[in-house]
Amino acid sequence: MSGDKPKGAVEVIHPPNKIKARVGPAGKGMDPNLLARAEAAMAKAQEQVDFPAQALPELNRAAEAVSLLLSDRDNQTKHLNTLFNIVHDLRGGGGNFGYPLITRIGSMLCRYLEGRTSVGMAEVEVLRSLVDAMRAIVTNKLKGDGGTVGQELCAGLERLVG
Amino acid sequence: MMGYRLDRLAVLIVDDNQHMRSLVRTILESLGVSQIMEARDGAHALEKMSQTQVDLLVADWNMEPMDGLDLTRHLRTSPESPDQFVPVIMLSGHTERARVMQARDAGVTEFMAKPVSARSLYARIVSIIENPRPFVRTNDYFGPDRRRQMLPFEGPDRRKAPGSDTAKPGQPLTGDQQAALKRTKDAIKSMQKS
Numbered sequence: 398m399s400g401d402k403p404k405g406a407v408e409v410i411h412p413p414n415k416i417k418a419r420v421g422p423a424g425k426g427m428d429p430n431l432l433a434r435a436e437a438a439m440a441k442a443q444e445q446v447d448f449p450a451q452a453l454p455e456l457n458r459a460a461e462a463v464s465l466l467l468s469d470r471d472n473q474t475k476h477l478n479t480l481f482n483i484v485h486d487l488r489g490g491g492g493n494f495g496y497p498l499i500t501r502i503g504s505m506l507c508r509y510l511e512g513r514t515s516v517g518m519a520e521v522e523v524l525r526s527l528v529d530a531m532r533a534i535v536t537n538k539l540k541g542d543g544g545t546v547g548q549e550l551c552a553g554l555e556r557l558v559g
Numbered sequence: 560m561m562g563y564r565l566d567r568l569a570v571l572i573v574d575d576n577q578h579m580r581s582l583v584r585t586i587l588e589s590l591g592v593s594q595i596m597e598a599r600d601g602a603h604a605l606e607k608m609s610q611t612q613v614d615l616l617v618a619d620w621n622m623e624p625m626d627g628l629d630l631t632r633h634l635r636t637s638p639e640s641p642d643q644f645v646p647v648i649m650l651s652g653h654t655e656r657a658r659v660m661q662a663r664d665a666g667v668t669e670f671m672a673k674p675v676s677a678r679s680l681y682a683r684i685v686s687i688i689e690n691p692r693p694f695v696r697t698n699d700y701f702g703p704d705r706r707r708q709m710l711p712f713e714g715p716d717r718r719k720a721p722g723s724d725t726a727k728p729g730q731p732l733t734g735d736q737q738a739a740l741k742r743t744k745d746a747i748k749s750m751q752k753s
Binding site for chain 2: 404405406407408409410411412414415416417419420421423424425426427428431432434435436437438439442443446448451482485486488489490491492493494500503504507508511517519522523526529530533534536537539546549550553554556557559
């Protein structure tokens with residue numbers, strides 16, 4: 398960082414386009430055939446991932462963090478961060494591996510935690526329900542939109558988090 | 560339409576989740592990229608970059624000990640940076656506008672919200688090839704020009720102002736929330752029985 402510049406000074410740099418030089422002059426935009434090939438390969442790779450096996454231990458850790466919010470109140474901020482990080486990672490993966498409900502509920506939880514540095518009994522109940530719902534989804538391998546059960550569950554949780 | 564010769568690119572994937580790394584690798588391989596490296600966090604990425612030339616990074620945000628944001632800041636501003644101008648595509652589950660702006664201010668080139676798709680990754684690579692942005696140096700920023708609206712955020716803007724705590728801890732649930740809580744618990748129980 399250049400700390401000796403006059404206040405408000407802006408230097409604009411045009412670095413060489415190394416990537417363009419690397420890929421060469423030929424080509425323009427996206428090649429639809431290449432894109433179709435990549436989408437097909439990705440779909441195949443997604444099917445091979447056992448998302449519940451990966452997610453369940455993480456959700457068990459999340460449930461433990463929720464319990465610690467009450468039993469270790471002095472370190473609530475730490476446990477809230479742990480909870481956020483676990484669920485944030487899962488919400489990122491859920492949509493890619495056939496579990497969009499995990500993304501949907503995980504997003505509810507992350508939004509619910511935004512701006513909170515401490516929680517009381519009521520909030521812990523809400524957080525526990527969100528984590529329990531995600532655990533139930535992966536335990537029952539509720540893929541896709543989860544059908545009627547999944548939709549009702551999400552609608553209830555959305556009312557709960559407001 | 561003929562695409563670019565992406566087989567000439569060296570791409571480094573930085574993610575602590577092995578499944579996600581594998582998915583991004585699959586997309587890149589299908590697009591023709593032949594030199595693909597992987598790192599499990601920011602520090603590991605820097606180690607890889609000290610050993611070999613990297614043309615492009617696809618980096619996750621949340622990683623430990625060095626996350627994608629710190630990695631980008633290091634690349635842009637550290638005197639020990641292996642390449643201050645290397646394009647960084649940040650891949651993240653964060654979709655809130657405030658988070659996207661945070662990534663932009665760290666110096667990322669493109670932001671990509673999860674779930675990742677082949678189309679979105681391909682489109683960002685093509686954008687980096689065809690529309691390179693100038694770099695800007697000010698007293699408190701070095702990185703791609705932020706004036707271009709290159710960082711669309713996907714999803715609703717639910718940001719709460721920093722420090723605002725709209726939900727006071729210990730406030731009881733409303734009647735509606737209590738009813739919703741009961742219905743949710745019942746739904747989870749019924750799923751566990753089935």
